[in-house]
Each structure stands twice: as C-alpha cells, then as structure tokens.
Amino acid sequence: MTYKQKLYIKTFGCQMNVNDSEYIAGQLIKLGYSITKDIFKSNLILLNTCCVRAKVEQKIYSLIGKIKKIKESNPDVLLGICGCMAQKEKENIFERAPYVDFIFNPSQVNNLVKIVNNIVKNDNKKYISCDNAPEFSLNHIPVKRGSKISAWIQIMRGCNNYCSYCVVPYTRGPEQSRGASEILSEAADLVQNKYKEIFLLGQNVNSYGNDLSQPVTFSKLLELLNDIKGIERIRFTTSHPKDFSFDLIETIKNCSKVCNHIHLPIQSGSSKILKMMNRKYDIDYYKNIIKEIRNNIDNIAITTDVMVGFPGETEDDFIDTLRAFKEIKFDEAYTFIYSNRENAIASLLPDQVPLQVKKERLWKLIDLQKEISTKINKKLEGEIVDVLVDKKSKKNIENQFSGRTGTNKTVVFTSKQNLLGQLVNVKIIKSSAWTLYGELIG
Ligand code: SAM
Numbered sequence: 081m082t083y084k085q086k087l088y089i090k091t092f093g094c095q096m097n098v099n100d101s102e103y104i105a106g107q108l109i110k111l112g113y114s115i116t117k118d119i120f121k122s123n124l125i126l127l128n129t130c131c132v133r134a135k136v137e138q139k140i141y142s143l144i145g146k147i148k149k150i151k152e153s154n155p156d157v158l159l160g161i162c163g164c165m166a167q168k169e170k171e172n173i174f175e176r177a178p179y180v181d182f183i184f185n186p187s188q189v190n191n192l193v194k195i196v197n198n199i200v201k202n203d204n205k206k207y208i209s210c211d212n213a214p215e216f217s218l219n220h221i222p223v224k225r226g227s228k229i230s231a232w233i234q235i236m237r238g239c240n241n242y243c244s245y246c247v248v249p250y251t252r253g254p255e256q257s258r259g260a261s262e263i264l265s266e267a268a269d270l271v272q273n274k275y276k277e278i279f280l281l282g283q284n285v286n287s288y289g290n291d292l293s294q295p296v297t298f299s300k301l302l303e304l305l306n307d308i309k310g311i312e313r314i315r316f317t318t319s320h321p322k323d324f325s326f327d328l329i330e331t332i333k334n335c336s337k338v339c340n341h342i343h344l345p346i347q348s349g350s351s352k353i354l355k356m357m358n359r360k361y362d363i364d365y366y367k368n369i370i371k372e373i374r375n376n377i378d379n380i381a382i383t384t385d386v387m388v389g390f391p392g393e394t395e396d397d398f399i400d401t402l403r404a405f406k407e408i409k410f411d412e413a414y415t416f417i418y419s420n421r422e423n424a425i426a427s428l429l430p431d432q433v434p435l436q437v438k439k440e441r442l443w444k445l446i447d448l449q450k451e452i453s454t455k456i457n458k459k460l461e462g463e464i465v466d467v468l469v470d471k472k473s474k475k476n477i478e479n480q481f482s483g484r485t486g487t488n489k490t491v492v493f494t495s496k497q498n499l500l501g502q503l504v505n506v507k508i509i510k511s512s513a514w515t516l517y518g519e520l521i522g
C-alpha cells in the first residue's frame with residue numbers, strides 16, 4: 081500500500097532509540113512515506129521517546145501539547161508516541177492528550193507497518209501495542225541509517241539488572257539477545273554497503289547470549305565479528321562492571337578491530353551508595369577491573385556514566401566520588417543529576433537530596449573531569465593518531481573534517497580532499513578537554 085505521505089520523526093534519548101528510529105524510518109519509507117524535517121508539512125508525526133530522567137518526559141509532554149494545534153488545524157495528521165515513555169505511560173498519554181492516535185513500545189518497532197495500516201484503516205480508533213515481543217529479531221526489517229560510515233547493530237534488548245534508580249527494565253522489558261547468525265549477517269551486509277565501523281548496542285552487552293538456546297558469549301561474538309573481512313572498527317556499549325570478564329579484556333586485546341575504548345559506568349564512588357543503587361559491585365571491585373584493563377591493554381581509553389544526588393548521598397559519599405575520579409582518571413564522563421522515577425524503587429527512599437545541592441555537586445564533578453580530560457588530551461599533542469573521518473565541519477568551515485580515534489576522541493583537521501569514510505593519520509597539534517586538533521599526515 082502506498083500513502084505518498086510525509087513522516088516527521090523526533091527522537092529523544094539513547095543510541096538504541098536513535099537506531100530504533102532508523103528502523104521506523106526505513107519501514108515507513110518502504111510503505112511510501114518520505115521524511116520531512118518540517119513538522120508542519122507532515123501527515124504522520126512520530127515521537128520516539130525516553131523517560132530515564134523526569135526532565136525529558138516533561139519536555140515530551142510539552143511537545144505533545146504543542147502538536148495539538150497542528151492536529152486541530154489538520155485532523156488528518158496522525159500522531160504516534162513510541163519508545164520508553166510510551167511503555168511507561170501507556171493509556172495515561174491518551175488521558176492527558178486524547179488527540180494522540182497510537183502508542184507502541186520499543187519491542188514493537190518492527191511491527192510498525194501493521195500498526196500504521198491498522199490506524200489508517202480504523203479511522204478514529206485509538207491503538208496501543210505495548211506487549212513485549214516474544215523474541216528479538218530485526219531480520220529483513222528495512223532501515224534508513226543516518227550515517228554511511230558507522231552503523232549501529234542492536235545485539236540485545238532490555239535489562240535484568242533493576243538498578244534501583246532506573247526505569248529501563250520496566251520500559252524495555254527483560255534481556256533478549258539477538259541470534260549471533262543474524263548479527264553476523266547484518267555485519268556482512270554492512271560491509272557490502274561499504275560501512276567501515278560497527279557499533280554494537282545493548283543495555284548490558286556483557287550478558288549477551290545468556291538467554292539464547294545456543295548460548296554465545298559476548299567475547300565470542302566479538303571474535304566472530306573481528307573475522308569479517310572489510311570491517312575496520314568494532315565498538316560496543318554499554319558494559320556493566322559486575323559482568324565485565326577477564327575473558328573480555330583478552331578479547332579486546334587480541335581482536336585488532338575492536339577499538340581501544342571501554343565505556344564502564346561507575347555511577348558513584350561510594351560503596352554505600354552503590355549498594356543502595358543495587359549495582360552489585362563496590363568501589364574496590366570497580367577499581368580492580370580498571371587496573372586489570374589498564375595492565376593488559378595498552379593505550380585504552382575508559383569513559384563512564386556517573387550520577388550525583390542519589391537519595392542518601394551525603395557530602396562524604398560525594399567526596400568518595402570525587403576521590404574515585406581523581407584516582408581513576410577517566411578520559412570522559414557523562415554526568416547526571418539523579419532524577420526520581422516513580423517506577424524505580426529509589427523513589428521510595430528517604431533523604432532525597434535538595435536540587436541546589438545536586439546542582440553544586442554536578443558542577444564540581446564536571447569541573448574536575450574537565451581538568452582530567454584536558455591533562456589526558458594535552459599528552460596527545462605531538463602524537464600521530466588513526467582517525468576514521470566521519471563528518472564535515474559542523475560550522476561549515478571549508479575543507480574542515482572531523483573523525484574519531486580508536487579511543488573515541490574527536491579530532492578536527494583540514495584537507496582539500498574529501499576524506500569522509502577513510503582512515504587517516506593525523507598529527508595532534510592542539511588539544512582541549514573534549515576535542516583534539518591536528519594536521520593530516522601523508
Ligand atoms: N545500561 C547502562 C548501565 O548499566 O550503566 C546505562 C543505561 S541508562 C539508560 C544511561 C545512564 O543514565 C545510566 O548510566 C545512568 O547514569 C543514567 N540514569 C539512569 N537512570 C537515571 C535516573 N533515574 N536519574 C539520573 N540518571 C539516570
């Protein structure tokens with residue numbers, strides 16, 4: 081069926097959501113839709129949502145409110161809400177915004193064509209599809225990727241960990257691994273289409289394969305992907321420290337295409353807070369993994385996620401986090417203010433930290449991390465690094481390109497030749513906390 085319609089899609093949240101939106105776009109293009117960046121020119125508006133923090137959820141409800149005017153001026157426009165907030169809020173969305181036409185959860189992304197056909201055929205009927213799909217497969221689902229150089233591959237969905245602050249296990253359901261043969265065939269297709277880098281996605285990639293009828297470990301999956309001719313780089317996220325195995329350290333060391341970058345969320349430097357977060361490791365255990373990684377893999381970059389203001393976090397607990405940061409020296413950190421989520425059990429804990437205190441802690445931590453990242457990057461001045469060129473200058477500066485090192489650092493340089501998609505050598509001449517600047521070699 082061809083609708084000759086226009087789709088406007090807005091994505092909130094993590095890389096998994098961005099990749100889900102690529103599948104949404106791919107399926108709807110196949111159905112006859114074209115993509116528009118102008119919401120006022122669209123016939124179908126889809127919001128692919130996130131609800132990890134309350135602020136994003138408020139922002140999405142406010143956008144839904146604004147779309148009401150578009151629906152009023154053109155009742156033929158369809159509005160669908162998908163992603164994590166759709167799963168968390170379900171019918172509440174219809175109650176707050178009765179003009180929303182349909183809702184579906186993240187595991188229903190590959191049923192989108194059925195969902196849209198159903199809506200179009202059943203005029204004026206609200207549609208909701210929030211059951212978890214029985215298995216995780218993306219086989220034969222059309223996808224419209226945002227990059228021609230680096231592609232995401234979802235290797236698993238959901239999470240079994242129930243960190244006490246997090247809504248993901250409730251919104252994305254239990255862990256479901258995708259079969260290894262499906263992943264390998266997607267990687268082979270990407271090579272055929274000249275992709276250089278694959279980026280494996282999962283909430284906890286280290287437990288990949290545990291639920292498969294023929295279990296395959298994450299390390300084994302990396303080895304199998306490393307053997308595919310034509311792939312230049314393999315990245316992955318996210319690793320949970322409790323499942324980070326020494327076997328994986330060996331694999332990263334031995335697989336030449338697996339990048340020297342590990343994202344290992346610490347969340348807090350206080351063992352008391354980590355226990356309350358239900359992270360299942362303490363700070364000494366975390367520090368020991370870092371030590372093993374650095375002892376075994378040369379030139380490895382380590383980045384992290386951290387949260388300030390978890391309920392019960394005292395000044396001493398926060399000092400423990402600052403101390404851990406000073407000691408470990410992450411290359412980069414994604415810093416968050418704890419946000420109360422009603423489904424997550426931490427919202428029931430006493431001693432919620434006042435917002436002003438949370439903000440002050442956040443700024444202290446950001447300042448510290450900036451100082452550390454600046455020092456680490458400064459040491460790279462004069463070094464020659466491998467860069468996969470993936471973007472033209474954001475500021476439209478002529479001949480300016482940017483790319484990433486294996487250690488995931490952004491490098492900006494100039495070239496008269498279009499080098500997009502190529503691996504090049506760049507000599508670093510200047511650095512800042514978040515960016516390296518260099519000259520092309522050869
Ligand atoms: N699975 C990954 C892990 O184990 O770290 C992370 C996924 S989570 C969607 C991404 C990051 O959001 C987390 O690492 C955490 O720092 C942050 N986050 C999750 N829930 C949060 C909350 N309630 N408030 C603030 N930050 C939160």
Ligand code: SF4
Binds near residue numbers: 240241242247
């Ligand atoms: Fe959330 Fe914890 Fe699962 Fe990560 S491991 S998605 S933080 S519950």
